[in-house]
Amino acid sequence: MSACIGAVTAPRLHVMSFNVRRSLDGLAWRRADRWRTRRVLVAELLRTERPTVLGVQEALPDQAAAIHAALGPAYRMLGRGRGRRGRGEGTPLFYDAERLQLRRGDQVALSARPDRAGSRSFGNLIPRIAVTASFEDLETGGRLLVVNTHLDPFSPRSRMRSAGVLLALVEAGGLPAVVLGDMNARARSATMRAFLDGGALRDAWRAAERHAGPEWGTHPRYRSPSAGGARIDWILTTPGIRVTDAAINATTVGGAWPSDHLPVQAVLRLPDGDAS
Numbered sequence: 001m002s003a004c005i006g007a008v009t010a011p012r013l014h015v016m017s018f019n020v021r022r023s024l025d026g027l028a029w030r031r032a033d034r035w036r037t038r039r040v041l042v043a044e045l046l047r048t049e050r051p052t053v054l055g056v057q058e059a060l061p062d063q064a065a066a067i068h069a070a071l072g073p074a075y076r077m078l079g080r081g082r083g084r085r086g087r088g089e090g091t092p093l094f095y096d097a098e099r100l101q102l103r104r105g106d107q108v109a110l111s112a113r114p115d116r117a118g119s120r121s122f123g124n125l126i127p128r129i130a131v132t133a134s135f136e137d138l139e140t141g142g143r144l145l146v147v148n149t150h151l152d153p154f155s156p157r158s159r160m161r162s163a164g165v166l167l168a169l170v171e172a173g174g175l176p177a178v179v180l181g182d183m184n185a186r187a188r189s190a191t192m193r194a195f196l197d198g199g200a201l202r203d204a205w206r207a208a209e210r211h212a213g214p215e216w217g218t219h220p221r222y223r224s225p226s227a228g229g230a231r232i233d234w235i236l237t238t239p240g241i242r243v244t245d246a247a248i249n250a251t252t253v254g255g256a257w258p259s260d261h262l263p264v265q266a267v268l269r270l271p272d273g274d275a276s
């Protein structure tokens with residue numbers, strides 16, 4: 001398969017957000033949805049695209065391990081499950097350690113008690129989390145904060161309160177920042193207005209100088225996507241970051257879909273003060 005964006009060199013950074021669909025392998029699930037079918041498809045897509053930073057959603061531990069193996073030994077993983085003991089579904093970050101040095105990493109609950117694993121207080125029935133990482137670019141010396149998350153699909157109140165927590169994390173980080181995630185929210189939703197209207201973050205797709213393909217809807221559920229369809233998977237950046245390219249990757253692997261979501265991708269350049 002050919003790359004939609006593919007590997008990049010300094011000073012560019014390739015970031016990707018990808019809801020890989022949690023592992024389901026029972027006979028009750030159709031073949032297209034089974035992880036044993038999709039695992040090789042996800043691996044092939046990631047080996048082709050080679051993102052510098054990858055934020056995934058809905059990853060169970062076996063899936064996170066398979067993704068790590070597909071990316072190869074140069075990559076590191078940050079994050080654990082969303083449960084009280086770090087078990088279950090997670091939103092891990094993967095990064096190319098030959099390009100980026102981790103300065104600080106954390107996982108927080110999207111709740112009134114962010115330091116308490118498994119906590120929930122915004123109206124969501126299951127815990128919601130964010131993984132954060134601050135990096136130094138080993139090639140340029142630039143600094144970057146990355147946040148990866150998956151907001152609740154059922155509770156608008158949870159999504160709004162979680163957006164507030166994520167914006168506060170970006171502000172507190174004091175660095176050029178990228179927020180990756182399945183927000184379960186469309187462009188005109190109250191959640192996305194909360195993220196974007198204040199100017200602290202902007203939509204990487206809208207900011208991009210070039211687009212590698214149409215503005216596909218990002219949740220086609222193993223069907224051909226619709227141009228102009230709902231985007232619920234997002235890459236958001238602070239305003240000083242230059243977005244040279246953006247893509248919603250509708251590539252199949254051997255005619256099959258790796259996930260019920262499409263990966264969203266962007267190529268970034270940090271502000272002049274943070275990259276040479």
